[in-house]
Amino acid sequence: MKYHFNEIEKKWQKYWADNQTFKAENNSDKPKYYVLDMFPYPSGAGLHVGHPLGYIASDIYARYKRHKGFNVLHPQGYDSFGLPAEQYAIQTGQHPALTTEENIKTYRRQLDQIGFSFDWSREVRTSNPEYYKWTQWIFIELFNSWYNINLDKAEHIDTLIEKFTSEGNTNVNAACDDDIDIFSAEDWNGLSSEQQQAILLKYRLTYLAETEVNWCPALGTVLANDEIVNGVSERGGHPVVRKKMTQWSMRISAYAERLLQGLNDIDWTDALKESQRNWIGKSVGATVSFNVIASEAKQSPTSEKHVIDVFTTRPDTIFGVSFMTLAPEHELVEKITTPEQKEAVEAYIEATAKRSERDRMADVKTISGVFTGAYAEHPFSKEPIPIWIGDYVLAGYGTGAVMAVPCGDERDYAFAKHFNIPIPNIFKDVDISEQAFSSKDNVVIDNSDFLNGLSYKEATKKAIEALESIGQGKGKTNYRLRDAVFSRQRYWGEPFPVYYVNGMPQMIDVKHLPLTLPEVEKYLPTETGEPPLGRADVWAWDTKTNTVVDNALIDHKTVFPLELNTMPGWAGSSWYFFRYMEEKANRNRTFATEDALNYWGNVDLYIGGSEHATGHLLYARFWTKFLKDRRFVKVEEPFKKLINQGMILGTSAFISVLGIQILINGKENKNFLEIEVPTKYLIPISEIVVEAHNSNSNNVINDFIDEKLNEIKSKIPDVNIVVASQINKLHVDVSFVNASDELDIEAFKNWREDFKEAFFITEKDGTFKVKREVEKMSKSKYNVVNPDQICEQYGADSLRLYEMFLGPLEQYKPWNTAGISGVHSFLKKLWKLYFDDQDLRVNNAEPNKDSLKTLHKTIKKVEEDIENFSFNTSVSTFMIAVNEFTAQKCTSKAVLEPLLVLISPYAPHIAEELWQALGHQESISTAPFPEFDEQYLVESSKEYPISFNGKTRFTMELPLDMSIEEIEKAVLANAKTQEQLQGRAPKKVIVVQGKIVNIVG
């Protein structure tokens, strides 16, 4: 019987679906294990071979855990809100829901054919109203919460209102906005409802705030930093302006310390934890307030006093301050700039506005800045300090202002040198004539009044105390992590369950949710710059009927306007892993029942790309911590163990094309003197010929040009002919290239009309070689490989094995379809162990010693590999095992049956088929994993490598229990040893029992 993989794979995929083989139980005696893949976005292009890499790895692990007796939850679903569907809708008018539905169908078909053990009964889609109802509910709960720093957790807003009512806010220690005034209980109780709401908004975990955004009026939308190039939009090149917009924000900063500390308790890679730590960016230091000295020109009795607040990690260097730098966008710049400097400052601000934030951050070589003409007063020495602006200071970071200490900071030093600003030295016995001294170790502060002679630590403490005593600063821990903007001016996202009464946001009660997306006629922003929901005619909230009603009914008494923004992509993906815990039947009552949440706890293994390091993975941790504070879930961290998979790159194929252009009397003329002569030739050249040409060892190309030239000259004598030639590289579709890098010329000609008639310079044997290069897989590079074709040609089991065989999971590696024949023939060899041409050849023969040894070393290795996520090496191990069993002519069921269980996580279809052939009625999926037994691997002797000065010369088989002395004796007695030594006496003989013998001398 032959290995008909297509039939086998279809058969078992159907079996698994029909029998719900991989359905997870919420009640089970087995221990639980939750394996999750990062949420896929169903894009229109479908899957390419790079996408399933992580899914295959997690599937192997999930299947392995089932063999190990676990109740495994391995769900899948779609992060189905998103920009591509919306863009497509804008272009075609097709509703994003329809596009999304189509894309999901393709995804599902493609995923099914790879044979994943997903529990599809638990599928979620973020764009389904029954799902986003609960996303809206979480938003409302965030709105109804504040962060109590004393208890270090979020609480319901009612407890805050209670405090305000009884004692005001003097004793409230909350994560809140900076601009909060102190008020008493009486003050609070005397406020109007609107005033109270406005204050509460400053405390809520989600709140409305003015945020500066990159606004592109032409596109009517907000752009990300990297969508802006040289101050204009990447798409279309439209101008972009900085604009303040009122948007929803999430007070993630309240959780900064817990997000940081939580990293210590989770099993993630150090690299990933490090990037989250850097993102959170904790720094300990102090805030210092510098009073601006009112300039004479601006001095007037009414002019307000300006204060510049800075944060510094080095308050010990306060006496080293010789200037201050403000971000050009800093709000004080305009107020303090003197008339003389006005022009220069304005020009600088304008120039800065054109630079992207990223540009400003990466460029450290260019030093630029302008003096504002204003001075600040040093808090202690009362000396005037010049205030500069410079684009190395960013408005969004810290306070947007820096106290510059050039002797202790490289950047400040360079700035001071560049602009000839004094560099006072405040470090004892340190030379700062060439560079700044930025170390915190071995510092003795000098020239610093009361800080003289102190170390970094002592001086820092004392400086903070002194600042506090004069009321111009205090110790502070700063985090880089900023609150996350939660509004998007898009259509295809979750609507906010919010309506506005007198400009104040009001939440819709959860019992009236979901608030579903309204229909709009176009998916673009409105002409007045409102988000697409501004186009909806029926988008007002009737508080009497609790329904969405026509906008015409808005009277601001009982019918109010609804929020026009939608939520960002990360809203739905910040809690989906909890939704999977609940079975579909129970999902309408709550986002997940307590029983389900208690049973599954958190995700045991999470696999996905490292691009989510600081986005999704931080937000999901934030929401989990919030949900725990409010007792909706029990776990502090959502993902216990996390592995980043690398990317699969494409192996692009290029052909070299010789372009010849012939100018006759300076003109490109086909009908010169009425003789038709082609003036352009495009000649593809085989890569080997090009290489020979480049190394000057062959002139096929020059000969060809000469030949063409002579051809023309014979037709048109006595004219001035100029020939220009150039060799260019051209991407060709990888599907036209075989394993030996040879191009299918006919297929290529059919693909590219312009080469239909082209002459191809091939090898002597007529083959045409392409050049290969590794690049990102992308449509435009024609190097995309579709898993559909692979499944059809080689089968899903081959695809699964090959993706793993390519290399370590976390590494970036190129795809080359040619290599798949290796794993495919392995599967054929495996099949042949069980079937000959006609029948099953497996019998009940006693397994021989060698076969048992092969089996048990395979069990050991595969188990270790899976536990270490080293899937590539276990594929090699299978190959070795099958090669050995074949050589041993093994037919014993006692060996071949457990082998199937080992292979089943990797190649489940063939394993099921052979398992059934061995007489089993049940699926292999829960068959117990074979037990490793040491006794089969016990060796009595060892092939010792005998090396001389570290170089192995020959091997000797010696008993393992031989003593070191005896080994040394035996080795020295060996004739080959004497030959190596050539009469010399060895200086030393090193014997490592069971490992190696090294003779020195």
Place this chain on the structure above:
RNA sequence: GCAGAAGUGGUGGAAUCGGUAGACACGUUGGACUUAAAAUCCAAUGAGCAGUAAUGUUCGUGCGGGUUCAAGUCCCGCCUUCUGUACCA
């Protein structure tokens, strides 16, 4: 600039604890089977030198040093590539 990861044959990679570098594959070459092709099977395959051969021998894990009986692996200094990025004050 900073941070992280990586660099091993023609290619993907293995060597998990400092102990026989190149497992397992792809590709290539030669052979068997076949009218032929495909498929399959067998053999060789890091580079150089010597030898008819068996074999011997030198070099060899990005580069330069070091530790060690022994280094792809450990230490110091560099180079290159990839990824991320926030001048964090």
